[in-house]
Amino acid sequence: MATTQMTPEIAGDLRLLQYRKFLDPKQFYKSTGKKKPPKFFQVGEIVEGASEFYSSRLTKRERKQTMVDEMIDNERLHSYAAKKMKEIQASRSKVQHIRHKKRGAKR
Structure with missing residues (x-):
């Protein structure tokens, strides 16, 4: 088997395959x-x-031309990513709120 020339499209597809476990939580x-x-x-x-x-x-x-383009256009993936992003932001804001509260009590 000959080596395949690495193009930006192929590199993106390989990266997508590497991180596919984060795209579908139930698989x-x-x-x-x-x-x-x-x-x-x-x-x-x-x-x-x-x-x-x-x-x-x-x-x-x-x-689409590449797998990355298909995943970007996938509506189910967008909704899952938006839900996870809101969860992360909510958890981070709670931590920052607690830290700010502790700092104010010490002063």
């Missing part, structure tokens, strides 16, 4: 244990069968 993905991308890999295209025309086919509007 378990086994960790690869590697921090750098693999040296040898191949990129392909999934071709749907004729029986999947109405069931699991992406329409032309839903198809």
